[in-house]
Amino acid sequence: MQELINRAKELLANGTVARVLGWKAGDLPYNPEPAFFTTAEELDNFVYNGFCGANLSKYMIAASKLEGKTMVCLKPCDTYSFNQLIKEHRVDREKAYIVGVGCKGKLSIEKVKDLGIKGITAVSGAEMSDDAETLTFQTIYGDKSCAYADAMLERCHVCKGKEHMVYDELIGESKDTKDAERFAEVEKIEAMSPAEKFAFFQKELSKCIRCNACRNVCPACSCRKCVFDSTKFDSAQKANVDSFEEKMFHIIRAFHVAGRCTDCGECSRVCPQGIPLHLFNRKFIKDIDELYGEYQAGADTDSKAPLTNFTFDDAEPSIVTKR
Amino acid sequence: MSINNEEFRPKIVAFCCNWCSYAGADLAGSSRLAYPADVKIIRVPCSCRVNPMFILRAFEKGADGVIICGCHPGDCHYSTGNYYARRRMTLLFSMLDYMGVENGRTRVEWVSAAEGVKFSQTMNEFVEKIHSLGENVRLGDLRCKN
Amino acid sequence: MSSAKNQAERIKEISGVNPLKCMKCGKCSATCPAFNEMDIKPHQFVSYVLNGDIDALANSKSLWKCLSCFACVERCPRDVQPGRLIDAARQLVIRQKGQTGLAPEEIPELLDEDLPQQLLMSAFRRYRR
Amino acid sequence: MQRIGVFVCHCGSNIAATVDVKKVVEMVAMEPGVVHAEDYQYMCSEAGQAKIAEAVKEKNLTGIVVCSCSPRMHENTFRTAAKRAGINPYMVEIANIREHCSWIHKNVEEATEKAVILARAAIAKVNLNAPLFPGESRVTKRALVIGGGIAGIQTALDIADAGYEVDIVEKTPSIGGRMSQLDKTFPTLDCSACILTPKMVEAAAHEKITIYTYSEVEKVSGFVGDFTVDIRKKARSVDANKCTGCGVCQEKCPSKKAPSEFNRGLNTRSAIYTPFAQAIPNVPVIDRDACIKFKTGKCGVCEKVCQAGAIDYTQQDEIVTQKYGAIVVATGFDTIKLDNYDEYAYNQSKDVITSLELERIMNAAGPTKGHLERLSDGKHPHEIVFVQCVGSRCSDNRGKSYCSKICCMYTAKHAMLIRDKYPDVNVTVFYIDVRTPGKNFDEFYRRAVEEYGVNYVKGQVGKVIPQPNGKLLVQGSDLLDNKQIFKEADMVVLATAIEPEASVRQIATMLTASIDTNNFLTEAHPKLRPVESPTAGVFLSGVCQGPKDIPETVAQAGAAAVKAIGLLAKDKLTTNPCTAKADELMCNGCSTCANVCPYGAISYEEKEVNDHGIRETRRIAVVNNALCQGCGACTVTCPSGAMDLQGFSNRQIIAEVDAICR
């Protein structure tokens, strides 16, 4: 972390960048927030630890409009999003000085709390410097601990790997934290009967409060005006009046990012109701991989996206009934 | 043969591309090839004009089945439209299936302007399928039922 | 008849070959090193399977004359791969007879340093299922 | 709110027998926006149209719904009627209650109910219709022909004869193309040069034709009627205005080791060269890779011997920018590479040749001065084997899946010519099928067999094995005799598959013309529009569209010319108003829509917008109405819905859906 701060100060000082986009220490041990830093003093509040899960690439859309370059800290998986944004002309590569930061798996405070750890006042083991296997918490109800991996975000268990897809320089080491099959959950649902599938999604989506956090955090959902906020489709609804609206919203949300979604997992991370939203996106990814060939959005900036491409002998839609 | 109100009368929306399938439906008409009146056709320039939102919208508002018809692959009036439609619909249908919607409720069929018989047959089959599936309860908006 | 049909299906399934793709150019026969030994020629194999005449095929000399060199597979312009059909037919026959011509235990004593590996593989293909 | 009039047609009894039209009128009258509803015997008749006009006037209608036959039948009729009555023709919608209703249903109650629903959908749509106006774009009265082979020459001549300016861009130093490399042509056996050269000369002399040889298309922008093209004139190093074409430079050039492209590399040429004697223009080119002056700085022989002082070593590439109304692609073909076909020993023996190489050998101006001899040792051959379908009709990935179409005929030609000139030579042709559809084609082939004694063997060659004695052992099958044949040949001629000229890919990309998996350009419709590309204003001539022989190529060249002339003859183009349109404030500039547009109609502009008081420069999609054909692919790929299709807008279609489902 100190290396990052030093480098950021250096880049600010020598005029390479006009600002730094990273994370600022929060007021609790686990809630750092994305932040822009413009001076060396501000950088004293810079933090980078296991709780810095936020994918900063989307903030670069706004930063690309600003004067001068922005040093942005991107984790390996964030760089896929950044590439995808370059591809869609939403960020300016020239305006970014990308520091690829190391990542050893990011933590979910929700998972920690699910383990019964509450009243947290201090955390150790979440720093990037040590390779702790265990997280230790000081709480008002006594000291608690848990395995690092048990507190990791779902997405880190299916990590895409420790390579950065785009960067100007790399600082810090990464670890491939993959210990689960990416499509295992999707396959589990696919194996269910239609009634079970329906019940599963109905139950999950019944929790949706239409807060739009999943959409707003998504680097692929970068529309100036979302179709669900627009009058053009007569689809601008804010309420969960009836279960259908959530289905419409979530199907279309996933469909609109199909072939563009890098599977960064931010949607599931931010959902206040813990809906496994990645299950929608990942279903599309799985289908695309199986039907149109392996495709990883954001692995490059010039390949043709699966939904803006075709081959003459693509599968017919009836394949759905045959599988 | 009078209409029995008790009987399930499905609402079926058929999106037909202007150049092949709509003409195929016209041919079915001029050849007097009957299919149930439950099918209502919406004319679109090309199957690639069909937005997944239109399909979900139809289900929301009470449709029991939605079928999309376009030119045969390779025969698209706009040369490539139906290829895009094919991918979009495949993914959408797969998602609906994944969410537990009965997968016979949606269908894509390629019908050329010369295939009046195929059009009529397809519609007969599709209506029959929807009859076997019954009313669409999984995707409808309750407010639209009365 | 129906069993012949089944057998034909079985051969297609084992080999993964679609005999309908054959355009009857004869390049397989043109290229076959064992052509003269064969009573049913490689290109005929394809049409025999196509026509479901499996008995004739099963009883042919060709089945055992094919060297499994796969020259026909390599050169077939339509990707029909007659060699695989022959292979599959042979397999079918061996399975039916429940015999296995070569046991792995026998290999070491048969082994000759000058023997090409390919021949060994070929022998396995032919004599053991 | 619109003021809508609904007109329900009886169509005699066609509709009225099954649909209770009075009931329909009664029901639709209650729909929102409807201020007038009536029925009539024949809405399309003069009297029916008059009723529409009358209602428009009396009730001040802004929109019209006609419940009648298919819009494919009378949409235009009613649009015209509306226009005459003073409302925008695009404010008319048709509810198809004949083909889609009365003709297929028997139960009156059911059919009437459906007719009402179809009418409601049309009314719901018209409520959201907006007047649309076809645009106009100008037409530059000049055509570009890419490729100077027989296809390009013929197209250019036809267009020029109609009185329009035409430019031909040819990448080699001379026009003439593949046909100039041929010796004789089937089925008449007349000499290729004798029929081609006059056309070349005519094109060169035509006052309306400008020929850019040794030139390539570098960039294309614009759209139908108004293309702007950059042509790169490669440096020739010879001043075409000064050169007299005397040929001394070529004679004296000390560098003579460059392989001759014209002779398929069978012999060599000088560094300064014209590809062949009848080249047009008859101005040589210096091959800078082979020229000693360019390589070492020393030499300059050509400059010294040129009396006209035409040699100019300092010449640079030049870019010519020109506007065109129409573009014809005539890029032609080449034979495929045989690297994947080791079994034919093409790369191992000089005596295994392609048919095109045989053409050069047979030609008096060719490497052997027209004598049939083995390239390995110059000996006269006695046994020649022809192999058909080499690389054609291959569904594996070594060759091409299609039939090259011309091989059967030229092989018959070659066999016949050889047997005619050298009766001592035995000719064997291994064939899979002999395909001779065409006027006098089969007769021609039969003559080869019956009169010239060419030995046709039904079967393919499996292998060609060069022998130590210099002969070629051909191993083939004779399927009719069920035999394997071993034949010792002196020469083997391979009927090599043809494929589109490699440069066509780049050209297609520049033109946004689509291309199929074999790199042939796609036609707008395989049956009905075979010489047009789906991209408006781009036409296809010759083999770039698919394998063809000379007469077919010439016929297609003429057809492409007529299509181009038809376009150039117009002063203005009327554009379809049902085009896509991007909402500037919603557009993300992500380029997704442009990626699916089959017409290249979408481009991007950095544009300053005022988004509710926030002024900023944004990348925004702009649709070119002249190019957009209104398919709507872009509208669905646009996630925000910024891209919409006029006449079939999202809201309109949703309104129809709602009306049907309610």
Place this chain on the structure above:
Amino acid sequence: MYKIAKENLTALFRLMAEDKALYLPVNNAGQVNFAAWTEDAEVDLDTLKSVKSPKDAFFPQSENLYTCYKDGKKIKIEPEELQHQNFVVFGMKACDVKGVEVLDKVFLSEPVDTFYAARRAHGTIVAMACHEPEETCFCKVFGIDCAEPVADVATWMVEGELYWKALTEKGEALTKAVASLLTETDEAKVEDEKTAIRAIVEKLPYMNLSLEGWNGDALTEKFDSPIWEELYKPCLACGTCTFVCPTCQCYDIKDYDTGHGVQRYRCWDSCMYSDFTMMAHGNNRTSQMQRFRQRFMHKLVYFPANNDGMYSCVGCGRCVEKCPASLNIVKVIKAFENQGGDR
């Protein structure tokens, strides 16, 4: 003071649900929210905070107002029925109860919101003390005592028993209705529990948060502060904070075409949304900074200005827990405190 053993709670719920609707914290697919009680509902009284606040019970996320439909050429209007069935909300925490008080200020002052008023009239709140407050809690800052909730009935969960104390007439009535299941007891255990809770509260990190300078008079100074420009930047403009908040009261009114008529309904709105207060001419808040500022100015300045100094924040800490960008009202208050507000 009464008590009931934890294992008898199901019987209690069943009894209450006999003639009333009963809402209480239910675990649905891993998340605890207030929902109607059913026999197979997974009731969870241990989780401190439901994801959404229980304000839905009185101010649902969406509710129909009236329906218009066509009768020939005429249009008929059918108003939605007001709440007429009694209901109980069981398990609300002290902060959530205070949240309802905030909503009362909005909806029960003139003009009275009849839909809300009907629900308040028919609803009985059974509150529960917070056994183990968490680090995100800061209710004490707003004068709330989570050890002793003020509602129709107050309850405490101590050592496997629920202690029950009616505080109002409605509470007495409810107590009477379920008296068969309750046994009388003294307050000794509850007093210990209160002490214990208060001791924990003292240790919470946010307990010393100072609201100095936040009041109705601070308008111009706070509004014009440059701090907002920095603070809002990570904000994603989602509505999480507003939708989990027990006091957010903004709603939008929309129409839904059912095909048979048009339903006019209202649904929660969020000041974080770009179309918040969108009017025909556009929006009077054009940037996310302005919308972000609106939320906090409303809670800490505008609302107290109009409601005798009452803040419209109750320190429940839900936004602290749920904000995807880790922003929250505490950080805002602290930022002003650290930087002097008008830097």
